[in-house]
Amino acid sequence: xxxxTDADHGATGLPDTREAxxxxxxxxxxxxxxxxxxxxxxxxxxxxxxxxxxxxxTAARVQAVIEAQWGHDLVSSWNRAGWxxxxxxxxxxxxxxxxxxxxxxxxxxxxxxNLYKLLAAALRLRPERxxxxxxxxxxxxxxxxxxxxxxxxxxxxxxxLVEEGASVADAIDRDTAVVVLGHVNYRSGVLYPMAELxxxxxxxxxxxxxxxxxxxxxxxxxxxxxxxxxAVGCGYKYLNGGPGAPAFLxxxxxxxxxxxTPLSGWFGHAQPFAFEPRYRGADDxxxxxxxxxxxxxxxxLEVGVELALQAPMDQVHAKSLRLVELFMGRVRARLxxxxxxxxxxAAAAERGSQVCLRHPQAWPIMQALIARGVTGxxxxxxxxxxxxxxxxxxxxxxxxxVEHLAEIILTASWDRPEFRAPRTVT
Ligand SMILES: *Cc1c(COP(=O)(O)O)cnc(C)c1O
Numbered sequence: 001x002x003x004x005t006d007a008d009h010g011a012t013g014l015p016d017t018r019e020a021x022x023x024x025x026x027x028x029x030x031x032x033x034x035x036x037x038x039x040x041x042x043x044x045x046x047x048x049x050x051x052x053x054x055x056x057x058t059a060a061r062v063q064a065v066i067e068a069q070w071g072h073d074l075v076s077s078w079n080r081a082g083w084x085x086x087x088x089x090x091x092x093x094x095x096x097x098x099x100x101x102x103x104x105x106x107x108x109x110x111x112x113x114n115l116y117k118l119l120a121a122a123l124r125l126r127p128e129r130x131x132x133x134x135x136x137x138x139x140x141x142x143x144x145x146x147x148x149x150x151x152x153x154x155x156x157x158x159x160x161l162v163e164e165g166a167s168v169a170d171a172i173d174r175d176t177a178v179v180v181l182g183h184v185n186y187r188s189g190v191l192y193p194m195a196e197l198x199x200x201x202x203x204x205x206x207x208x209x210x211x212x213x214x215x216x217x218x219x220x221x222x223x224x225x226x227x228x229x230x231a232v233g234c235g236y237k238y239l240n241g242g243p244g245a246p247a248f249l250x251x252x253x254x255x256x257x258x259x260x261t262p263l264s265g266w267f268g269h270a271q272p273f274a275f276e277p278r279y280r281g282a283d284d285x286x287x288x289x290x291x292x293x294x295x296x297x298x299x300x301l302e303v304g305v306e307l308a309l310q311a312p313m314d315q316v317h318a319k320s321l322r323l324v325e326l327f328m329g330r331v332r333a334r335l336x337x338x339x340x341x342x343x344x345x346a347a348a349a350e351r352g353s354q355v356c357l358r359h360p361q362a363w364p365i366m367q368a369l370i371a372r373g374v375t376g377x378x379x380x381x382x383x384x385x386x387x388x389x390x391x392x393x394x395x396x397x398x399x400x401x402v403e404h405l406a407e408i409i410l411t412a413s414w415d416r417p418e419f420r421a422p423r424t425v426t
Pocket of ligand 1: 111112139182186213247
């Protein structure tokens with residue numbers, strides 16, 4: 001991109017005018033992909049890290065599965081349409097996005113449940129160790145699931161919480177069985193160095209389980225090359241699989257022979273249709289399946305994953321960095337004196353594809369933004385969170401979003417009763 005020499009660029013190298021930002025869009029190699037999404041007109045969607053946008057093809061694909069496969073072919077579709085292999089088929093496509101080898105990734109269950117299965121399986125691989133290391137500011141479901149599992153196992157285990165800002169590597173010792181870590185923290189946006197921390201865990205003989213909810217589909221990943229033991233992640237965020245889409249799990253092939261799942265449902269059986277009275281796990285990644293796969297939801301997820309595979313990950317990441325930098329630069333330019341406190345790392349390269357800003361009136365400010373067609377979200381207690389999905393966002397959306405934010409804050413137009421009303425989902 002030749003934007004650095006543009007006359008409209010200020011000392012920071014960022015565009016100073018909306019016109020210059022439009023030129024960034026004009027030479028964005030990913031710009032054509034936006035058309036593959038059904039975004040409502042006038043909507044600036046900065047919440048793709050919570051619920052990804054709807055691909056145009058999803059409705060037709062799911063409709064075909066409903067009418068032809070379910071409606072007409074009925075139960076024969078388990079074989080004929082390959083429903084039975086969907087978790088592996090979609091899993092392997094996700095595997096390509098995260099740098100896994102074929103046969104190491106499954107699309108199944110929710111992130112919470114996959115974390116439970118893999119954490120239990122990992123603990124069994126380190127039976128003599130007594131400690132699980134987790135970041136204290138981790139997405140709560142990871143903490144809750146670990147707490148529930150360890151509770152079930154009696155008082156054998158310590159859940160060691162690493163306080164925000166403290167070194168994860170220093171918390172790992174010879175008693176650590178497993179480290180559970182979100183690759184990108186959902187709130188601060190901190191991006192942890194995957195290869196480095198995986199190696200730190202291995203140096204102590206521990207295993208590592210990465211939660212890729214906020215990095216799969218937006219940050220280049222190479223789980224196999226980085227020696228990652230296990231990973232989980234979401235289907236409904238940057239993979240655009242739809243609300244409540246199945247999640248995914250990754251288990252390195254080197255571990256698969258020794259792994260056993262705590263949720264020994266029939267779909268993980270070596271021969272589900274032998275209907276044997278005793279459980280005997282499959283000898284490959286399928287041993288981590290539990291019950292019948294959600295065919296409609298997996299079909300929708302497959303569309304989102306196929307779209308993500310169309311975009312070269314280095315281009316996606318480069319655009320993510322630029323969207324983040326532009327947003328932060330515009331906030332500095334327009335809102336220097338406002339009571340906004342940037343939260344998380346200053347350098348775009350040290351964060352995920354999101355920006356968080358603290359403000360005592362975060363909730364009503366976000367409601368005022370949403371009323372203007374700019375959607376982000378709020379994370380307790382006072383954090384305005386903006387996510388940047390490079391497949392469908394334009395640079396001009398970022399420019400306009402900050403203009404709206406500035407108007408709302410500088411004129412205090414958030415200060416109205418209708419913007420203060422609480423909601424269940426934030
Ligand atoms: C969104 C998210 C989840 C969600 O888990 P579900 O089981 O799908 O509800 C888990 N972990 C992280 C880090 C997340 O950001």
